[in-house]
Amino acid sequence: MKELGGYRGRALGLITAAGASVGDKVRLRRDHEAIDGLLMPRTSGRDDTHLVLKLATGYNVGVAIGEGTRIEVVGAGAEPALSRPPRPASSESLPRVTIFSTGGTIASRVDYRTGAVESALTAEDLYSFVPELASEADITAKVLYSVFSENLTPQHWKHIAESVRDEIQSGVSGVVIAQGTDTLGYCAAALSFALQSSPAPVAFVAAQRSSDRPSSDAASNLIGAVSVAARAPFAGVVVAMHEWMSDETLLIHRGTKVRKCHTSRRDAFKSIGANPIARFHLAERKLEILESDLPTRGSTRLICKPDFDDRAALLKFHPAMNAGIIDWHVDNGYRGLILEGTGLGHVSTTCLPSIARAVEKGVFVGMTSQCLWGRVDMNVYSTGIDLQKIGVHPLEDMLPETALAKLMWVLGQTEDSAKVSEIMRANVAGEISPRRIEGVDNGNHE
């Protein structure tokens, strides 16, 4: 099949007329000159008046095409011949770990011919790109999806949860889930509820620098996640990511208390309102336990409740908020709303009638805070008292995203609205911290 690499309009016409394909060696002729190069893909959305050619020097340049421009294929594109380094000898006695990939490129290689990034999808690929894994675990790699994390939905969460359940029931020591970073926090929270009392660690992992570059954090994060899955003393859903800018330590965060807090830094993931569970030292490949309240590995039996109901929404209050948005959700069949209120858990009084109507129609309404750090308290100001009076549930120090994932999960478990409220206010998977003393020592709440 011809690969046409994002070209359109006039450029596409030239390429199809010549029967060319991305990667082919072409000669472009115009106004008494000829330029040879490999035809490269074009970033979609750009103009149709340039072709991108890779010159013999390896550089790409854009060449303008006019009326008289013609191209011809002078040589077929050489297929990249990837020879994998041999799989390092791994010992049968190593713990078994399954790595699920859902998208993103936790391990990949660049096709320098076209610049395309190709994901490493098999255990063999992973071993050859990250040879350190061979001494950590006996790995099985499985591809669940290949999608950007913003395209993952609660339907995917269910499937991921069931896939993890199957692995844990087959006796693996732990499971690693590689995912894009953007919605990783939601997914980790969702699985924390769906996989109750897991006897094995389930470690989410991602990369803030893509794995095709030498400076990527993908390999080191993956080594940490696999090590946690293989031999951490605790069980449950966690996230393994860089602690800081250095490739020295990772932090292992609780799945219900973690949030992406920076668009680009390696240390984007922070535990909020909780301490990280552990620190992984990369050079020594050693786990340092920081919090001991996760269940001990192997001490429990897995209960998988993988159903989610996506008829729940997260609404962020802002000074110009139109209460009609609440009505819209109620009128469109939503069963629950999480409000991200100001401060201790407030929204403007203009929202009250719509919220009261929602509650009357049996919609669960829970309150979280856009402060992120700290607990909501709806007894301090009259707005809070009024909101409680009309049936809004304060959700303690639950992160807004975690509260949403939890609500979808709770709605997937029961039709009984009293039961929904009861579970929403209970601490199911460490999403509520009963007592916190954060920041009293140094004024820093991180």
Next chain:
Amino acid sequence: MATTSEYDSIGLKVGIEIHRQLDTERKLFCDCPTTMSETEPSVRFLRRLRPTQSELGQVDPAALFEFQKGRAIVYEADETTSCLVEMDEEPPKDLNPEAVEIALATSILTNSKPVEEIHVMRKIVIDGSNTTGFQRTCVVAVNGWITVDGKSIPIQQISLEEDAARKTGESGVTVSYRIDRLGIPLVEVSTGPVITSPEETERVAKAIGNILRDTGRVKRGLGTIRQDLNVSLRDGALIEIKGVQELDLLSKAISYEVSRQLELLRIRDELRSRGIKEAQLAGESADVSSLFARTKSKVVREALSSGGVALAVKLHGFHGLIGRELAPGLRLGTEMASRASFWGRVGGIFHTDELPAYGISEEEVLSVRRTLGCGESDAAVLVADSEDKASDALTAVVERARETLLGVPTETRMATADGTTRYMRPRPGASRMYPETDVPPVEVTQEVLARIKAKLPPPREAVMKELSTDYQLNKKLVDQLVESEYVCVFRRVCSESGVAPSYVATVLTENLKSLGRDGVPVDRLTPDHFESVFASIREGKVAKEAAPSLLSWLSKNTNSTVEDGIRELGLRMLSEDELRNTVDRVIGANHSLIEQRGEGAQGKIIGLVMSEVRGSADPATVANMVKARIAGRSRKK
């Protein structure tokens, strides 16, 4: 040195790549300034770069080796000169349009053909000098030419790239880099391999340097220019020489490289005539630690006492060749030692062509030779260090010995300050490049080119004419000023300060040159520094004679103001009263002279006063006052 025809007969071909920093407001891909830091680093972070596979699934062997040895890189940064972009914690911003403009101006001045759309690429560089593990680089123009002494020199490519971080140290497996320089725009001009002598290389480099300087927007001074050479001999190899900093080292570097290659070819021939075959250089090393139990060699003793070993290897047929000089201070043994320190991280090697020495006795040498079974025509190499380092080092030595049988190995070498070169790393294969997808391509339209053409600086002849007619400079000053890098500064200072152009020109040429010779870092002076010094002369805050000492002070205190300098150096102008007191004191101390010679003593007295107040008083004012006071004295009598 060989003559031109001798260079012809050995088929010398040289190409040169000139890299020069651009004097832009901001870096190539972020908003940081393009200045080097003068403060201590405020943040340090550690990274490990992972070799990536090429399209053939291959990994650069040198890079893989470094990684497997646990190479760690410590980056040092401070807030004024770097941001998250240089730390590889934030995606790059757009390609700096100012840098593109300068590169396009260079393209036009070198008759090169600009590309129609600039695409930024990532060129894999894994030594740590780039936090990303690649250098961002792009072709701006191709297929140009310049004429040097009547010969057309092809300009293959003009490119724009980000400068690398500065290496600040290395210890064990850790190497440190300061990232202030990372991201400063560099323009790279590369010629075709058509240069045929060392002298011609220097002329071509100078011509390209002049063109870059004529854009008026490149940085000056040490560290802002780097020249790489590609040197090949018909029977030798293509050698890449990195980092020649001084223009006048270019011809030296080339003639030494020619001599090195020719000598290596002679050694090859000699080994062949001795009948040495590659298979005889199998490289089985032997542990000879026990032979050095009572050695006087400090290196060996220290290695053994800290748990290391002494390993030795026989080099069949190499007797007398390892000590052979290839270029001044560079022997075949030096080449082997460089390989040993690159692959084995050892401090050095011992070889039998230079032993006994360094505390190793004749008896010890003999016992090593006996243990290895060395015949008279064989040599032995000895390394003392931890077992794995010593073993890696000897493997590299044997590899280098094998290559000697084949002639000149292709490699990347680094220039040293004396013009000789040292092994740096194996020559990388074709550059591994892939698109920098975080930076959108930049279209180069005819309108953009026309705008740049209209802004191009006038040609050199026009500048010379302007200086002699508009500013009335004499020919000597015109020549010196055009050769200097201060024409723009000169124009600016003259238009704003109102100080005599010939004096400004003298300061900017002769005075700066002599300050530079005295080791004053005048390269650090900015146009603002010059302007403020000349402005204070015009305002009468200092005498014009003070300009050199003020500039000298400012170049060492670049963040201070000219007022600070005037105060620190005690350069302020004397008030009329103060000057009168000095004049009266000098006259008083020399009254007998004045008694004797009357007005004839004026010259002597003026000289004595000036020697006290030079730089703090105007000579004409001093002369007038001395005359008036002496005249006043005689009238009083």
